[in-house]
Amino acid sequence: MTGILETRDLCHDFNGLKVLTHIQFSVQPGERHAIIGPNGAGKTTFFNLVTGVYTPASGRILFKDVDVTKAKPYRLTRMGLGRSFQITSIFQRQTPFQNIRLAILSKNRIRFNLFVRVDRMNAINEQTNEILQEIQLADEAHLPTSTLSYGKQRSLDLGMALATAPDLLLFDEPTAGMSRDESHSAVELIRKLTEGKTMVIVEHDMDVVFSLADRITVLHRGEILATGTPYEIQENDAVKKAYLGESEV
Amino acid sequence: MIARITPPAWTRWVLPGIAAAILLGYPLVFGTVYTNIFIHFAIFAVFAASLNMLVSYTGLLSFGHALFFGGGAYATALALENIPGMGLFPAIFTGGLAGAAFALIVSPLLNRVRDTAFALLTLALGQLAYMACIKLRDITHGEDGVGGFPIPDLSIPGVVSVSMVPAQNFYYLAIVILGICLLLMWFLTKTPFGSIMIGIRDNPQRVDFLGFNIPLTKCLIFTLSGFFAGIAGSVYALFNNLVTPDGVFHIMTSFTPIMMVYVGGIGTFAGPIAGSGLMTIIEEIATRYTTQLVLFNGILLVLVVMFFRTGFVGLYLLLKQKLFEKESSR
Amino acid sequence: MDPMTFICVTQFVHGLAYGLLLFLVAAGLSMIFGMMDILNLAHAYIFMLAAYLGYTMTGLLNFWAALLLAPIGVALLGMLIERFMLRKIHPLGHIPELVLTIGIGLILLEFVKWIWGTQSLMLQPPEILSGLLSIGVFRYPVYRVFIIGFSIAVMILMGLLFYKTRFGTIVRAATADAGMVGALGINVPLVYTLFFGFGTWLAGLAGVVVAPFLSVFPGLADQIGFDAFVVVVLGGLGSMSGAFIAAILIGLLNSFGIQFLPTLAPLLTFGLMAVVLSIKPTGLLGERQ
Numbered sequence: 078m079t080g081i082l083e084t085r086d087l088c089h090d091f092n093g094l095k096v097l098t099h100i101q102f103s104v105q106p107g108e109r110h111a112i113i114g115p116n117g118a119g120k121t122t123f124f125n126l127v128t129g130v131y132t133p134a135s136g137r138i139l140f141k142d143v144d145v146t147k148a149k150p151y152r153l154t155r156m157g158l159g160r161s162f163q164i165t166s167i168f169q170r171q172t173p174f175q176n177i178r179l180a181i182l183s184k185n186r187i188r189f190n191l192f193v194r195v196d197r198m199n200a201i202n203e204q205t206n207e208i209l210q211e212i213q214l215a216d217e218a219h220l221p222t223s224t225l226s227y228g229k230q231r232s233l234d235l236g237m238a239l240a241t242a243p244d245l246l247l248f249d250e251p252t253a254g255m256s257r258d259e260s261h262s263a264v265e266l267i268r269k270l271t272e273g274k275t276m277v278i279v280e281h282d283m284d285v286v287f288s289l290a291d292r293i294t295v296l297h298r299g300e301i302l303a304t305g306t307p308y309e310i311q312e313n314d315a316v317k318k319a320y321l322g323e324s325e326v
Numbered sequence: 327m328i329a330r331i332t333p334p335a336w337t338r339w340v341l342p343g344i345a346a347a348i349l350l351g352y353p354l355v356f357g358t359v360y361t362n363i364f365i366h367f368a369i370f371a372v373f374a375a376s377l378n379m380l381v382s383y384t385g386l387l388s389f390g391h392a393l394f395f396g397g398g399a400y401a402t403a404l405a406l407e408n409i410p411g412m413g414l415f416p417a418i419f420t421g422g423l424a425g426a427a428f429a430l431i432v433s434p435l436l437n438r439v440r441d442t443a444f445a446l447l448t449l450a451l452g453q454l455a456y457m458a459c460i461k462l463r464d465i466t467h468g469e470d471g472v473g474g475f476p477i478p479d480l481s482i483p484g485v486v487s488v489s490m491v492p493a494q495n496f497y498y499l500a501i502v503i504l505g506i507c508l509l510l511m512w513f514l515t516k517t518p519f520g521s522i523m524i525g526i527r528d529n530p531q532r533v534d535f536l537g538f539n540i541p542l543t544k545c546l547i548f549t550l551s552g553f554f555a556g557i558a559g560s561v562y563a564l565f566n567n568l569v570t571p572d573g574v575f576h577i578m579t580s581f582t583p584i585m586m587v588y589v590g591g592i593g594t595f596a597g598p599i600a601g602s603g604l605m606t607i608i609e610e611i612a613t614r615y616t617t618q619l620v621l622f623n624g625i626l627l628v629l630v631v632m633f634f635r636t637g638f639v640g641l642y643l644l645l646k647q648k649l650f651e652k653e654s655s656r
Numbered sequence: 657m658d659p660m661t662f663i664c665v666t667q668f669v670h671g672l673a674y675g676l677l678l679f680l681v682a683a684g685l686s687m688i689f690g691m692m693d694i695l696n697l698a699h700a701y702i703f704m705l706a707a708y709l710g711y712t713m714t715g716l717l718n719f720w721a722a723l724l725l726a727p728i729g730v731a732l733l734g735m736l737i738e739r740f741m742l743r744k745i746h747p748l749g750h751i752p753e754l755v756l757t758i759g760i761g762l763i764l765l766e767f768v769k770w771i772w773g774t775q776s777l778m779l780q781p782p783e784i785l786s787g788l789l790s791i792g793v794f795r796y797p798v799y800r801v802f803i804i805g806f807s808i809a810v811m812i813l814m815g816l817l818f819y820k821t822r823f824g825t826i827v828r829a830a831t832a833d834a835g836m837v838g839a840l841g842i843n844v845p846l847v848y849t850l851f852f853g854f855g856t857w858l859a860g861l862a863g864v865v866v867a868p869f870l871s872v873f874p875g876l877a878d879q880i881g882f883d884a885f886v887v888v889v890l891g892g893l894g895s896m897s898g899a900f901i902a903a904i905l906i907g908l909l910n911s912f913g914i915q916f917l918p919t920l921a922p923l924l925t926f927g928l929m930a931v932v933l934s935i936k937p938t939g940l941l942g943e944r945q
Contacts, residue, residue: 128535154537166535168528179525182518183537189546190518198518241537387751389758435934442695442750443937446889450929453882457922577878581758588755621766627759631752632741 079142080104081245081275082127087136089119089126096122097299100136104245110277111290115319118296120279121163124249128160129153140245154183159243161234163250163279167222173233174218178205180240205240211270212236228259232266239270246271248278252285264288295319349501353494361493362565367606368504369562374583374590374598375511376554381584382593383515384547385527386436387445389580390452391555393432394425396459396574398556399563401425403472404465414478414490418503418560425556428455429548436548437541440530449577456575471570490564500561507554512595514550523547578620585627591637600638665794667911673800673869675907676807680862681880682887682899683814684855690894691831692848694742695750697757700881701764702856706730706863707872708772711779714867719782727860734856739849761877769874781868799868806865810858811900817854827851883910886929892938 080103087100097119104110112120125131127138129150138146145153168176178195181204182188195201209215212232217225222233231251238246251267252260264285267278280286286293286307293310295302297319303310310316353361373395380386401424402417432451439447459466466472480499481487490496514520522543525533534540563569573579582605583598590601605623612619630637636644685699706726713722737760745752780786781799788795818824826847830837838844862880870876887906891898906925913921 149539150534151537151539154535160535162532166529166532168525168532170528171524175521179521179533180536182521187518188522188538188543191514192517194513194516195518195521196516201518237532237536381751385751387754389754435930438934439937442689442754442893443889443933445750445754446695446885447930447933449885450889450926450933454923454926454930457926461920461923581762584755584758618766618770621763621770624759624762624766628741628756628763631745631756631759635748635752 079139080108081106081141082277083139084127085137085139087123087126087133087138089122089131089134095299097126097133100301102294102301104275104277106244106275107273108275108292109271109290110292110294111286112277112279112294112296113281113283113286114296114302117298119299120296121249123296124160124247124279128158128247154241154243157242157244158247159238159241159245160247161238161249161251163253165227165230165234167230167233167237169221169223171222172219173209173214173222173225173229173236174205176222176233177208177236177240178202180237181205181208184241208236208240212239212266228255228263231255231259231263235263235267235270244275246274246276248276248280250279250281252280252282260285353497358493361497363606363610365493365497365500365561365565367602368500369558369565370582370586370606371599371602372504372507372511372561373555373558374586374602375508375595376551376558377583378587378592378595378598379511379514379523379547379551379554381587382595382597383520383523383527384544386440387584388448389445389577389584390448390450390455391551391583392575392577392579393448393452393455394428394552394555395559395562395579396455396569396571397428397552398422398425398559399569399574400459400466400472400559401556402560402563403475403569406478407472407475412478414480414499417478418557418564421560421563422553422557425559426549426553428556429552430545433545433548437544449580452575452577452580456571456577459571459575466571469571471568471573473568473570475567477564477567496565500565503557503561507557508599511554515595519543519546585623587637588627588630589637591639591641593636594639597637597639600642604638662794663915666796667915668908669796669800669804671908671911672904673803673807673907674910675904676804677862677866677869678880678883678887678907679900679903680807680810680865681859681884682891682903683896684858685884686888686891686894686899687896688852688855689888690896691827691851692746693750694746694753695757695893696742696852696855697754698737698761698764699757699856699859700877700884701761701768702730702734703859703863703866703880703884704874704877705733705764705768706860707867707876708768708777710864710867711772711777711872714779719785719864719868723861723864726864727857730860730863731853731857735849735853738852742852743845743848765874765877772872774874776871776873778871779867785868803865803869810861814858823847823850883925886925889929890932 082102082104084100084102087097087102088095089097100123102123112123114120122131126133129145129148129152132147136146137144140153140156140158143156145156148156168179178201181201182195184204185201187201206215206218209218212235214229214232214236217229222230225233235248235251238248248267252263255263260282268289278286278289290307292304293307294304295310295313295316302315302319303313305313352364356364373391376394377388377391380388398421402421405417405420406412435447435451436444460468477490479487479489480495488495490499515523522533522538525536525538526540526543530540559574562574566573586601586605587598588601589604590599591597608623608626609619612622616622634641681700681703685696688699689695706729709726709729710722713726717725741756741760742753745756781802785799785802787798789798789801818828826837826842830842830844830847834844837847866876866880883906887899887902890906891900891902909924909928910921913924917924
C-alpha cells in the first residue's frame with residue numbers, strides 16, 4: 078500500500094554535516110501523523126525537504142505517487158500540499174481578509190487575471206469570508222494584521238495553509254511560542270479544521286501530539302527511531318532512552 | 327460591512343467631470359509654454375508610475391528603468407525614421423512593445439536577484455544600454471541621437487487628419503494616451519494580479535507556498551512595467567522629435583522617476599504622479615532663481631528620505647486627518 | 657625590443673596601477689557592506705570630492721599635506737553621514753538607504769561642479785615623483801610606480817589594522833555577530849561610525865593619489881565609481897580578497913581593453929557585472945547576496 082506522501086532513502090546534509098539519513102516515511106490518506114524528536118533531530122529539515130524548500134542530497138519523495146523530489150513549493154501547493162510555518166509567515170501589512178483572499182485566489186487557479194477588480198469577485202470574497210469564519214478571525218477581518226495578537230496571527234498562518242484546500246496539511250510547530258491557553262485553543266482549532274483530513278504535524282509539546290495524532294514517528298539524530306500509535310511510542314524503549322537520556326541534563 | 331448612505335449616482339461624476347473640463351481647457355487658457363510643461367509632466371508621471379509598479383508594489387528598486395524608457399523612445403524614433411508611412415498609433419505601440427521586449431529579455435536575469443543586487447544589476451543593465459546606444463552608431467547615430475523624423479498626422483482615413491506638430495494638438499493626444507496608461511496601471515493594482523504583486527513585496531516565500539509561480543509572475547510585472555515605460559519614452563520621442571543617449575538612456579533618466587516616487591510618496595499609486603507634478607513645478611520655479619537645479623533636487627530627495635518618508639501624498643493624508651480631527655472635536 | 661611587447665608591458669603597469677587604486681576605492685565600499693550591510697552609493701562621489709580637495713590643497717600647501725588632510729576631511733564627512741543619516745534609516749531596509757546614498761552622491765557631484773567648474777583640472781605630481789623611471793630599456797613615469805608602491809603600503813597598513821589591533825579584532829567580531837559584541841559592552845554604533853570613516857578615508861586616499869594620474873573632472877566619480885561597483889560585485893559583496901582579485905582584473909581589462917578594443921571597453925565592464933550578478937549573484941568569493 079502506498080501512502081499519500083512517501084519518502085524513500087531520503088538523505089540530506091549541510092556542507093557534509095549529516096542531518097537526515099535514509100528516511101523511509103509514509104503517510105496514509107486520512108492519517109494524522111506527528112513527527113517528534115529532540116532539538117536538532119532534523120524535523121524542520123525534513124519538512125523543508127518535503128515542501129520543496131531544499132532539494133535532498135539523495136533519495137526520493139513521492140506525493141500522490143508522483144515523484145516530487147525536485148519540485149518547487151508552488152508546484153507542490155498546486156498538487157494539494159499545504160503548510161504552515163514555525164515562524165509565522167503571513168502578510169503583516171495586509172488585512173487578514175487580504176491574506177486569506179490570496180490563498181483563495183490560488184485555490185481557484187486565478188494567477189494572471191488582469192481584467193477584473195478583485196473586490197468585485199464575489200465568489201472569491203465569499204470563500205474568503207468562510208475561511209475567516211472557520212479560523213475565527215471574522216471580527217478582525219479588516220484590521221491591519223500586524224495589530225492582531227500572536228495567537229490570532231498563528232491562526233491566520235494555519236488558515237492560509239487551509240484555504241488552498243490541500244489534500245495533505247503539514248503543520249510546523251503550530252503552537253510554537255504560544256501561552257498555555259493559546260496553545261490549548263489552537264489545538265482545538267486544528268482538531269476542528271482538520272477533521273477527516275490528512276495531516277502531518279511537527280511538534281515539541283507532547284500534550285499537543287498525543288491529543289492530535291493517531292500515528293507518531295520519532296526522529297533522533299537524523300534517523301527514524303520508531304513509528305507507531307501513540308501507545309506504542311509511549312511504551313517504546315528506544316524512544317524512552319532517547320528522550321530520557323537527553324532530559325536528564 | 328458597514329452600511330453607509332449612498333450619495334446620488336451623478337455626484338460621483340462631478341469631480342472627474344471638473345478634472346476633464348480643466349484638462350480640455352488647459353491648453354486654450356495657458357498657451358504653448360505651459361502646455362509643453364504639462365505634456366512633460368504627463369510623460370514623467372507615466373514613467374514614474376511604471377517604475378512605481380516595481381518599487382511600491384513589488385518591492386524592487388530599479389536603477390536602470392531608463393533601459394525601457396529609452397528603448398521605447400528609440401524604437402518609435404527609428405520606426406518613424408526608417409519606415410515610410412508609419413502611422414501614429416503603430417509608432418507609439420512600437421515604443422511600448424520595445425520597452426516590454428527589453429524587459430522580457432532581461433527578466434530571466436532580474437529574476438535571479440533581489441534587494442541590493444537587483445538595484446546593482448539594473449544599474450549595470452541601464453549603463454550597458456547607454457554605452458551600447460552610444461557605440462552602435464550604425465543604428466542609433468551615436469551621441470547625436472535620432473532627430474527630425476517625421477511626426478505622422480493623427481488620421482482616420484476619409485474622416486479626419488490632424489497634424490500633431492502644434493503643441494496644442496499634441497497635448498490632447500498625449501493626455502489621452504498617458505491618461506489611459508495611468509488608468510490601466512491603477513486598474514492593475516486592483517486586480518487579483520495586483521494582490522499577488524503586493525504579496526511578493528511583503529512575503530515572497532509565502533506567495534510561493536500559496537501556489538504562485540514567482541519567477542513567471544515577476545516576468546509579467548517587468549514586462550508590463552517595461553511596456554508602460556516604453557510608451558512614456560515613445561511619447562517623449564514624439565514630443566521632442568529628438569532622442570539622444572544622454573536624453574533617454576542616461577543614469578539621470580533612471581534616477582528622475584525614483585526621485586518622483588519618493589518625493590510624491592512611496593507605497594501609493596498617486597505618489598509618482600504627484601511627484602512628477604511637484605518636480606515639474608519645482609523645476610519651473612527653481613530655474614528662475616538658481617542654476618543649481620540638480621543640487622536642489624538632490625537636497626530635496628535626501629530631506630524626503632530622511633524626514634518625510636511618506637512623501638507628498640503622506641503629508642497630504644496627514645493634513646487631511648489633522649483637519650478632520652479638528653472638525654470632529656468641535 | 658618590438659613595439660608590441662613594449663605596449664603590453666606599459667599597459668600592464670598602467671592597468672596594475674589603476675587596479676590597485678580601484679581596490680582602495682572598492683575596499684572601503686566592500687568592507688562597509690560586509691560589516692554594516694550598507695551599500696554606500698555615495699562612496700565614489702566622496703572619492704571624487706577628495707580628488708578635488710586634494711587639488712585645491714596641493715595648490716595652497718603641497719601634495720603631501722593634501723594626501724594627509726583631504727582623506728581625513730572626507731572621512732569626517734563619511735562619519736557624519738553614517739551617524740546622522742544612515743543610522744536613522746537603516747531599520748527601514750535597503751531601498752531607502754540606496755536612494756539616500758545616491759541622493760547624497762548627486763549633491764556631492766553638483767556641489768563639486770558648482771565650486772570647481774566642469775572642466776578638467778590638471779595636477780602635476782610633486783617634484784620627486786615626476787619624470788621617468790628607467791629600468792633597462794623601459795622608461796616609465798615615476799608617479800605610476802609610486803601609485804603601485806603606495807597602494808601596496810596602504811594594503812599592508814590595512815592588514816595590520818585588521819589583524820594586529822584591538823579595533824581590528826572588534827571589527828572582525830562585529831562583522832560576524834554584532835549583537836554578541838554589543839553584549840560584551842563594546843559600543844558597536846561607535847565602531848560602526850569609525851569603521852565607516854575608515855572606509856571613506858581609504859576612498860579619500862585614492863582620490864588624492866588619482867588626481868595627478870587621471871586629472872580631476874566631474875566624470876571621475878562615474879568612471880571610477882562604476883568600475884568600483886563592478887569590482888565589489890565581481891569580488892563578492894563584502895569580500896576583501898575577492899575585491900582585490902577583481903580590482904586587478906578590472907584594472908588590466910580596462911587598460912588592455914582601451915588599447916585593443918577601444919569601442920567595446922566600456923561595454924566590457926558592465927557586461928561582466930551583469931553576467932556575474934545574474935549567474936552568481938554572490939560574486940567570485942562572496943557568500944551573501
